[in-house]
Amino acid sequence: MNAIYILWLRELKRYVRSRAQIIASLGNPLLYLLVLGFGLGPVFKRAGNGNYFQFVAPGVIAMAVLFSSIFSGLGLLWDRQFGFLKETLVAPVSRLQIMIGRTMGGATVALLQGLLICVVCVIAGFRPAHLAAIPIAFVFMVLIALLFAALGVAIGSSLQDMQGFQLIMNFLVMPIYFLSGALFPLTGLPKVLDYITRVDPLAYGIDGMRHALLGSSTFDPMLDFAVMTVLGAVLMVVGAYRFSKIEI
């Protein structure tokens, strides 16, 4: 238990200390929020879909959580490169505890990052429809953070060095983001695209957040919750298994 706590704390300390990185990782979501949010607003309105800024804000918050949580898992590669991974793996502590500590730490950092974007969104003019539903949106943020932190650990355990990083970025993280409906509504899409978006876990996370914050959603919110929880649990198991197989 202490081992989980100290590894969780380590992730948090590293996050708080890397100020340059915090600011850098805000850049991308801010760009999407402000440029797309205001840039596409008029078109969106003319198409009869309402306020685009309101629509895109939950997507951008989810984006911040997604990137931050996946990268925390891939941080395993850094630890491998700089040797710290060995220090934890040779300690008299089960791999499962180490994996849980790291994943929880990564998910917490991702949540903080998401909350930071929330604040920026509110400052820029985002207004949730129901204040009472904010805790529900937060639950979905937690689910997104845990699910993708676990996925990150699973991938980070399977890669040997940084060469695979770009590959993961271009063929996994970006598609997950773009196909999640973060930037456009998932209604009236071409058939193929419709099917693809339905297997993107982030789509359910964002849909759940939208349901809570804006009161409108594509899927049933219970379905969103079920998909996120079940898939999150599955990825935890996969991540723990892959992590237990690391050899150093």
Added chain:
Amino acid sequence: MIRVQNLVKTFGSFTAVNDISFEVPEGEIFAFLGPNGAGKTTTIRMLTTLLRPTSGSVEIDGLDPQFKQNEVRQRFGIVFQDPSLDGDLTAWENMELHGVLYHVPHKARRQRTEDLLRLFELWDRRGDQVKKFSGGMKRRLEIARGFLHTPRILFLDEPTLGLDPQSRNQLWSHVKKLNETERVTVFLTTHYMDEADRVAHRIGIIDHGKLAAQGTPAEIKQQAGVATLEDAFLALTGSTIREEGADNTDRMRQFAKMWSGGKR
């Protein structure tokens, strides 16, 4: 304290460690010498639960590292060939993290961390992030950390690589001191023969996965019929250089296994 019998490790068709046997009694400083790729690190990895032997037996304080993993891990400290500190954390936090992972009770942890940081002359820098430390300071911190949970055995894999003579001297005098005061058994590897000669009680020389000689430094010199340990080392292992090939295969292997997540 360490007992190795007929230990063998093969990677595919390559035999990294080929039937070696040796014993290190409690409180001894044992130097394990050999050219690059001779099987030193592979042996250390088998002794420290990181790798399963293909055959043969290993005993650490009477326990088999394969089956009593956590018990064995609690009993040794290790300083790896390459650094294993978290550069973003401070010296104190690195010690703290280690102490928690090794179940050292809170009070003992604080006291011992202070004692060790003072001994290794890092106390004044305890609040600084490790990435700001020099190579010598990092090494000292790693060794201090290795001692934190009062291990019975300390493994040092080329701990003085890249350090200046001052740091090396100081480092060994600390290790010797703790070896005497705490009766810690020390198992070390190094490429500096003068160090091994000075520090070690007994020496084993490994080459091509086989133990070429073992005994006190004096015995080994006598056996080879030369005056210095360096000459004895060269006489026993030859003077061919054999590092580059192994490095490249290593890299290739790593690349091939990038997606399998398996062993290197």
